[in-house]
Amino acid sequence: MIPNQELAKEIIAKRIAKELKDGxxxxxxxxxPTLVANYVPEGVHIIFQSENGMVGMGPAPEKGKEDKNITxxxxxxxxxxxFGAFFDSATSFALIRGGHVDITVxxxxxxxxxxxxxxxxxxxxxxxxxxxxMDLVVGARKVIVAMQHTSKxxxxxLKKCRLxxxxxxxxxxxxxxxxxxxxxxxxxxxxxxxxxTTIDEVKxxxxxxxxIPEDIKIMDI
Amino acid sequence: MNKVVDIEKIKPFFKDGMTLMIGGFLACGTPEKLIxxxxxxxxxxxxxxxxxxxxxxxxxxxxxxxGQVKKVIVSHIxxxxxxxxxxxxxxxxxxxCPQGTLIERIRAGGSGLGGVLTPTGVGTIVEEGKQKxxxxxxxxxxxxxxxxxxxxxxxxIVDEFGNTFYKGxxxxxxxxxxxxxxxxxxxxxxxxxxGELRPEDAMTPGVLVDYIIxxxxxxxx
Numbered sequence: 001m002i003p004n005q006e007l008a009k010e011i012i013a014k015r016i017a018k019e020l021k022d023g024x025x026x027x028x029x030x031x032x033p034t035l036v037a038n039y040v041p042e043g044v045h046i047i048f049q050s051e052n053g054m055v056g057m058g059p060a061p062e063k064g065k066e067d068k069n070i071t072x073x074x075x076x077x078x079x080x081x082x083f084g085a086f087f088d089s090a091t092s093f094a095l096i097r098g099g100h101v102d103i104t105v106x107x108x109x110x111x112x113x114x115x116x117x118x119x120x121x122x123x124x125x126x127x128x129x130x131x132x133x134m135d136l137v138v139g140a141r142k143v144i145v146a147m148q149h150t151s152k153x154x155x156x157x158l159k160k161c162r163l164x165x166x167x168x169x170x171x172x173x174x175x176x177x178x179x180x181x182x183x184x185x186x187x188x189x190x191x192x193x194x195x196x197t198t199i200d201e202v203k204x205x206x207x208x209x210x211x212i213p214e215d216i217k218i219m220d221i
Numbered sequence: 222m223n224k225v226v227d228i229e230k231i232k233p234f235f236k237d238g239m240t241l242m243i244g245g246f247l248a249c250g251t252p253e254k255l256i257x258x259x260x261x262x263x264x265x266x267x268x269x270x271x272x273x274x275x276x277x278x279x280x281x282x283x284x285x286x287x288g289q290v291k292k293v294i295v296s297h298i299x300x301x302x303x304x305x306x307x308x309x310x311x312x313x314x315x316x317x318c319p320q321g322t323l324i325e326r327i328r329a330g331g332s333g334l335g336g337v338l339t340p341t342g343v344g345t346i347v348e349e350g351k352q353k354x355x356x357x358x359x360x361x362x363x364x365x366x367x368x369x370x371x372x373x374x375x376x377x378i379v380d381e382f383g384n385t386f387y388k389g390x391x392x393x394x395x396x397x398x399x400x401x402x403x404x405x406x407x408x409x410x411x412x413x414x415x416g417e418l419r420p421e422d423a424m425t426p427g428v429l430v431d432y433i434i435x436x437x438x439x440x441x442x
Contacts, residue, residue, distance in 0.1 A: 051320065052246040052272075053390045068249070069377065069389030075247030075276075075300065080389075088392045088424075089246070089272070090328050093321030097341065116344075127308070127317075128299025129273070135321030135341045168344025 001196045002205075005148065008177035011194060012146050014039045014221040016105055016175050019144060020046050024102035025095070027051060027136055030074045033105040033146045047083075049101060051132040053092050056084020073132065096132070097139040104140035106133060108147045108174075110161045113208040115171040115183040117145060118163035130166060137167035149176035155207040157181070157188070178202050180219060187211050192219040222415065223381040225433045228258055231406055234371060235259065238291075240268040242327065242369040242398040247273055247300060248280035250391030252375040252408035254436040256283055266291040270327065270367055272320065272394050273297040274304040285313065294367065296320035319347060322364050324397055330366035331400025337364050372402035375436065376425070379409035380416070383430025384423035392424060399429045408436035 003011060009032055017039035020026060027049045028034050037059070040046050048057040050072045057072060058079035066077035080086070095101060110118040117137055120130040137143050150156060157174060174181040179202050180192035189211045193202055195218050203210060235258075245251025259267075260283060267290050274295055275282035282301040284290050292314040298304040307313035318326070325337040338361035342348050352363040374395045376385035385407055387395060399405050407430050 050390070052249070053393050067389060069391050071247065071249040071390050073246070075249060086387075086389055086392060088396045089320070089324040089394050090397050093324055097321055097339065127305055127315075129295065129297035129317045130319050130347075131273075131297040131299075132320040134319040134345065134347065135339075138341045138343075139321075165345045167341075 002149070003177045003194070003196070008148050009035055011177045011219070011221055012148075012175050015180065015219055016144055016146055017041065018220060019173070020044060020103065023047070025049055025055065025100060027096070027101050027104045027140065029104070029106040029133070029146075031107050033107060036105055036146070049092070049095060050078070051092050051096065051136070053088060054080055054084055054086045055095070056081040058084070093132070093135055096135050099139060099141060101136070101140040103142045103144060104136040105144045105146050106136065108145045108156065110156055110158055110163050111145050111147070111171055111174055112158045112161045113183075113188045114160070115169040116161045117143070117166045117171050118161040119166050121164050123164065133166050137170045142173070143171045145171050145174045147174075147176060149178045150205050155205055158207045159209065178205065181210070184211075189213060190216055192217045194219050224383050224430060225381055225412055225435070228254070228434045231432050231434065232258065232262060234404060235262050235264045237264050238266045239264070239371065240270065240369040242372040242394075242402055243269060243271045243281045244372075244374045244393065244395035244398055245271065245275070245280050246390065246393040248275045248282070250375050250387065250393050250395055251275065251280035252373050252436060253280065254434065255373045255406065255408050256281060259284055259289065260287055263287070263289065265289050268292040268294070270294045270369055270398075272323070274301040276300050277303050292316065294318060294323070296323050324394060326364050326367040327394070327397050327401045330368040331397065334366060336366055338362070339364055367401065369398070369402040371404045371406060372398040374399055374405065374407045374425070376407045376409050378411045378413060378418055379407050379433055380413050380418040380427065381433070382415050383407060383425070383427030383433055384418050384420070385409075385425040385427070385430065386418055386422045387424050396425045399425045404432075405430050406432045406434065409433050410436055
């Protein structure tokens with residue numbers, strides 16, 4: 001059974017939140033990845049970066065308490081934690097490219113079994129631009145793709161990306177509402193599946209070849 | 222030593238076909254009063270270097286909507302549908318550049334460097350037409366410097382010499398573009414006497430600034 005969209009997002013965000021370790025510097029992309037912040041386990045302190053120029057990003061302010069000078073990479077008002085810092089864009093991307101960001105979580109249009117990611121352009125249809133995504137994917141130590149398993153029923157996890165790439169062979173992990181995949185030198189390894197799905201269902205909704213180990217776990221959410 | 226001028230004084234600097242750098246990230250930290258002035262002057266065929274094309278009704282997005290822009294060099298256009306529309310109609314040239322690469326190209330342009338080497342974009346269409354170098358076994362793209370005729374900056378607190386302090390995330394591109402243009406104009410939210418801004422709070426050294434104009438309180442004013 002494939003969870004509906006709302007539940008799917010919750011499953012994905014909850015599962016990725018469990019990947020975050022105390023003290024890590026993490027950058028969450030706009031949209032679904034942002035939801036991960038809502039599920040950080042108790043006692044785990046994460047430092048969130050926003051590529052427009054801060055570390056220590058806090059939650060959205062209460063209505064009426066927005067500060068026009070403090071926004072996130074989506075242009076929305078946010079807050080900053082007492083230990084946070086603001087800086088310019090060159091510093092922000094030195095943090096990113098310099099390997100100081102532990103984890104980046106991004107959405108995807110397509111991802112493939114070689115760890116290639118496409119998420120910035122559909123030629124002729126949608127050209128938003130790459131923003132900071134190309135730098136984040138190349139620079140962050142661990143790249144986690146957060147996305148629904150299919151789009152209008154069509155697989156998004158492919159043998160080879162068809163859309164222009166955001167980065168080549170940089171993705172480490174893919175989390176969907178159906179499974180957790182690890183990108184390895186040998187290909188995509190199915191590590192976990194959602195409690196209400198089956199290995200066969202995951203395979204039928206995935207174009208990429210999957211390596212199926214003996215010890216597949218149920219997704220811990 | 223007092224660089225504060227009436228906005229009338231700077232109007233003659235603006236000509237059709239010139240290249241501008243404009244600070245801000247999705248209009249946070251953009252000098253809106255200077256954008257108002259450009260709209261009023263209706264200078265055309267501008268090349269604009271900035272992080273993004275903002276929104277249709279805010280920041281430099283308004284110049285795009287008003288048909289004053291010939292080319293943009295930015296990392297993202299997704300929040301301004303007009304940019305995409307004009308691009309598809311062949312009326313606006315859009316050069317998309319990864320955000321971290323864009324700010325480094327500007328930094329190079331402003332600091333006397335012949336370019337920067339970045340791993341961002343390797344294996345993607347961003348590498349097309351660019352020189353690739355292998356350093357210690359890793360591939361990098363040579364990205365060339367950017368400069369402009371005029372940089373338009375938004376400062377939160379600016380002393381009369383031009384020393385500039387940026388609040389929150391308004392810093393973004395502003396202090397970097399201050400190095401990379403022949404003429405630097407700061408729109409100040411608040412102007413103070415020399416000596417009132419501590420030298421250690423001068424995020425942009427006043428020596429880089431040519432003119433200061435008094436602006437409004439922020440992107441909604």
